[in-house]
Structure formats: C-alpha cells, structure tokens
Amino acid sequence: MAAAVRILNLFRLRSFCCLCPMFCLRNTRELTCLLVAFCVLTSQVLANDQDQEDQEFLKREYSLAKPYRGLGFSSSSQWDLMGTAMVTPDQVRLTPDLQSRQGAVWSRIPLFLKDWELKVHFKIHGQGKKNLHGDGLAIWLTKDRMQNGPVYGNMNQFTGLGIFVDTYPNAEKTHDRTFPYISMMLGNGTLPYDHDRDGRTTELGGCSAMARNAVYDNFLLVRYSKNRLTLMVDVDGKQEWRDCADVTGVRIPMGYFFGASSATGDLSDNHDIISMKLYQLTIERTPEEEEEEEEEVTIPRVDNMKQFNVEVEEEGMSGVQLFFTLLFSVLGLGVLAVVAIILYGRWKENKRKRFY
Helix, strand or coil, X not given: CHHHHHHHHHHHHHXXXXXXXXXXXXXXXXXXXXXXXXXXXXXXXXXXXXXXXXHHHEXXXXXXXXXXXXXXXXXXXXXXXXXXXXXXXXXXXXXXXXXXXXXXXXXXXXXXXXXXXXXXXXXXXXCCCCCCXXXXXXXXXXXXXXXXXCECCECCCCEEEEEXXXXXXXXXXXXXXXXXXXXXXXXXXXXXXXXXXXXXXXXXXXXECCCECCCCCEEEEEEEECCEEEEXXXXXXXXXXXXXXXXXXXXCCXXXXXXXXXXXXXXXXXXXXXXXXXXXXXXXXXXXXXXXXXXXXXXXXXXXXXXXXXXXXXXXXXHHHHHHHHHHHHHHHHHHHHHHHHHHHHHHHHHXXXXX
C-alpha cells in the first residue's frame, strides 16, 4: 500500500513538472525523497513535543484510566478497590444497580502538588424512574482513605474535600434547585454532612447537571490553584465547560488521597468511574503570594466561612402535629394539676393531725 502511494505521488509530481517548466528538475526522485524525509522528521518532532507536554502535565501516578491493569489486585497498582467496586474493560463500577451496596476506589499515593486540575469522566444510569433511584457518587481528596460510612460510601465528618453528584432529593423543599445536583464541601473533621437536607448547611457551591441516564458523556473538572477552588461540568455534549462553583480563600493541606465512592440503599443505580486524570498546573506567583503560601496548613478551611453557610428554613408543624402537641400538653397539665391537688390534700391532712 505504501509503495502504491509513493508511485502515485511521484506520478503527480512529474505531471506537475511537465505542466510547469519552471519547476522541472533533472532528478524528481531526489526531490521526492527530500519531501518524504522532511515530512517524517516534522511529524516525529511534533509527536515528541506533544508526548513531552503530556508527560510534563499529566501525572500518571495520580490518574486512573484505561486499561485498568492490575487495579486493586497487583502490588504495583496505584489504586485500591473497596466494597462492591469491580473493574470491567470499560469502567470501574463502584456500585451495581442493586440495593444496599457500597463501593469505592482510592489512590495509594498522597498528593503533594500546589496547583492541580482533576478531570473526572463518570456515568450514572439505571432502571429506576424519576425519584426512584439513588443516591449518587462522590469524588474525594481527604486525609483518610478506605473508610466505609454513610456519606456516599465514605466516612462522615471527613477531613478534606468532597464533590457530590447527588441524584436523589432527600429534602422536601427543593424549589431552589433541580436534581441531579453537583456540589462541593470542605470538611475539617467535625462538620457532618446532612443527608436529610442534601448537604446544604455545609455546601460551598454547586449547580444542577442532568448527569443521570445522560445521552452524552459526563465530565466534571476540579481546579485548585492559588487557594482558589473551581468546579466546572460538561454533561450536555457541547464539549465545553460550564461554570458550577468558584470559591476563593480555600486552604487544603498536602498529603491527602484522591478517591471515588458510592452507596445505594432502598433505591439504586449503576455508578461508574471511567477515568480520573490529574494534571499539574504551572502557575507563576509573585513574591507576596509565595510568602503568603509559606504558612503551613494543617486543617482544611475557607476564609470567611460564614459567607458560605446556607440558611435552611425550618419546616413548620403540620395540622396533625399541632393537634397532638396541644392534646398532650393539656393532658400533661391535667396530670400535674391532679398530682398537685393530691399532694396538697395530704399536706393539709398532716397539718390537721399535728393539733391532736
């Protein structure tokens, strides 16, 4: 095939020379060889430059991608599986579409990068209809790894960063948002994730994203640079990032672990991780910024955290609850009154006996 292409190109070159005498050369074979050599060398240089660029910024030791050779089983693997997580040729399935399952995948290598960007390719799908599926999955960068718990299969009161793809609305009042909903939370080891309120009390920011049973591939991107945490999504097939959340003043210590987890209860879905790719960012800093970042951060925090606390309106009592509350209050007061009368009668009788 290559020989045929070479002969065809030579024929075209000779025809061109015949039509244009200015370009006629004595030895067209030499010209052809020079052109072929130039093209080969140029393609090799471009390929080498591209490979060098990818090797420089893509951190393979923190990345999870196909093929998943030895994942969770080989001592040379950089990731561990937990629970029901299993590897298939196309994805790492955290949980199948079955009830009461928990699964996770965790990196073995702690992260020691100042500026980074994590791109996650995921998929959530199942047979459940609207509001009959759950619960979603989470992406983690935390101090502790391989811990079972109630927060999408991970421990509660975690220390680090959690990105939640929530597919099921637990709170009754959800008029201000549409599910699925992607949000992020920074935990300091004492803050609990409130499932009943879909994590609103500790949410740093988020957005709605139709990521369940989607026709297109689902991506989310987390970027951390200069104490700024940015979350973007691509779930509508436009191949462009849409802003989801942007928070400044975020302090995340180094040495934490990446992971992904999911859990199902009475409702279920397939929760799949197709890839998690980490890129190192090259960011220039001023001397003032370098000096500011010399401060050692031991506990994750957000400057002016109060501005991110979401006020959750307390739900009032229903009519039935109010009726029973009043009923038991009246009964309680009646019992207290009877007891008081009995005690008063005994006291009065004892006082009368003293005079005999």
